[in-house]
Amino acid sequence: MATPLSADRLLRALRDEGLTVHEYRSWRTNNRNHKGPWGPVNGVMIHHTVTSGTEASVRLCYEGHSTLPGPLCHGVIDKAGAVHLVGHGRANHAGAGDGDVLAAVIAERALPPDNEADTDGNPHFYGFECVNLGDGRDPWPEAQLLAIERAAAALCRAHGWNHRSVIGHLEWQPGKIDPRGFTMDALRERVRRRLGAPPDGGGGQPTYEPFPGAAFFAPGRVSPIVTAMGHRLVAEGCGRYQVGPGPEWTAVDQESYAAWQRKLGYSGADADGIPGETSWTRLKVPNV
Template sequence: MATPLSADALVSALRAEGVTVVEHPGWRTNNRNHKGSWGPVNGVVIHHTVSSGTSSSVSLCFNGHAGLPGPLCHGVIAKDGTVHLVGNGRANHAGGGDPSVLQAVITETYGDRPPAPHEHEGSAGAVDGNARFYGFECVNLGDGHDPWPNAQLDAVERVSAALCRAHGWGSRSVIGHLEWSDWKSDPRGFSMTGMRRRIQTRLAAAPGRGEHPEPPGPPRPPRYQPFPGVSFFQAQPDSPIVTAMGRRLVAEGCGHYRVGPGSRWSEADRASYAAWQRKLGYSGSAADGWPGPASWAALKVPHSS
């Protein structure tokens, strides 16, 4: 058993393991702690979202829905391997599960898989998984046909290893939702037994690196996106440049997004960029939200490729 990581410690652990992290606005205070305990924690539960699209899946997991308030997990693992943090504390993700599975996870004494669960949310013998597990939702329809890109599976491996490493756990502390509750079938499309083998191999190596890492080369200078011109934004583009810009604006405390940022230029992007211009000291028509070369250079938007 372990004390849950603080928000800062969680971000640091994930990034040390090589995870690309996006902090969704408001995630640090988004939790269900008023409904029950959070911790001590014993492991990680992996889910699939039964949805498609990163932005809509992140919004769903942050806010929840009419039948289940958010957050629905701690992080959303997108198809490209990016991990969007949406909750910090108790989250509505695991629900009730089997106490024999919890004991097997705590002791890490099982073989390829934990004992088959015979409990679920609301059943007489179920225990509260929301208090005991970190939860990560992977963007996937869960129909057995939606693919699992290598980048996404690599992120599942890295996220799980990061938490295991932070708490001193082995890979048997990571389970699928279907291994916790007899009502569940997620994640569908890859083997949790195989994933635990991958996690254990990673834990045997240095943080953030593989089993046989290449020697580090000389550091590369950062690559920033050249200013694409005002007309580029006025044409309301759908481009990864817009996403990269939005993430930088959020990082600078200028994000005015209810959902996102996304790849389609919107009034939320313009409002966020205007806040950035004001932060730089511009005012009036010089802070109209349309990017200019000087403010763009100061923002240091990472190259999108």
């Protein structure tokens, strides 16, 4: 049993394990904690999304849908092997499952068959949704499998768990089939081997573009920084782009940035769409 990692510790653990991690919108405060406890945590659960496409899958897992509010997991692992953090806290991913399975995870021993749904798993498992149709034909690229291995190992390493703390949704809740297309025994063996060596992420500290000054954002400015900024605005739900983002600073970029300023609580002349140092620092535009 363990206390859940803080958002900062979760982010650091994943990056230390060598993962590329994207912070999606307000993931740090996106949770279902008002519906029940989050923790103690005992393991990591792997799912497939039954969707295609990174952007749509990440948005769905962040927001949820009409019958199941988001977040639907803590992180989405895309086909290229990047992790998109969408929630921190209780998430609607595990649902009711077998209490005997939870006991085995806690004891870090072989899993019994999951033949009951008598225990709420949402307080007890970190959840990763992996982009795949789950039809048995949609491929699992090696980059994605490696990222699943790394993500599971990162949390096991952070909590001092072994590979038996990693399970699939199909091993928890009767009737579930995810993840389909690889075996959990094979994944656990990969995690076991990884945990036998030091993490290879080189520290994983994120680096961000320093504020280039308000004068940088002049009509006609072309820079990859503008593109990176636009992607961050989209991730925060502030993008107003029909096409793009692109490298040229335009009125649409300014409109999108003004939406970000308003999201931070600015108004009037302070939300004119021209970046200032405080709002830029809080946007955390990755180095390009």
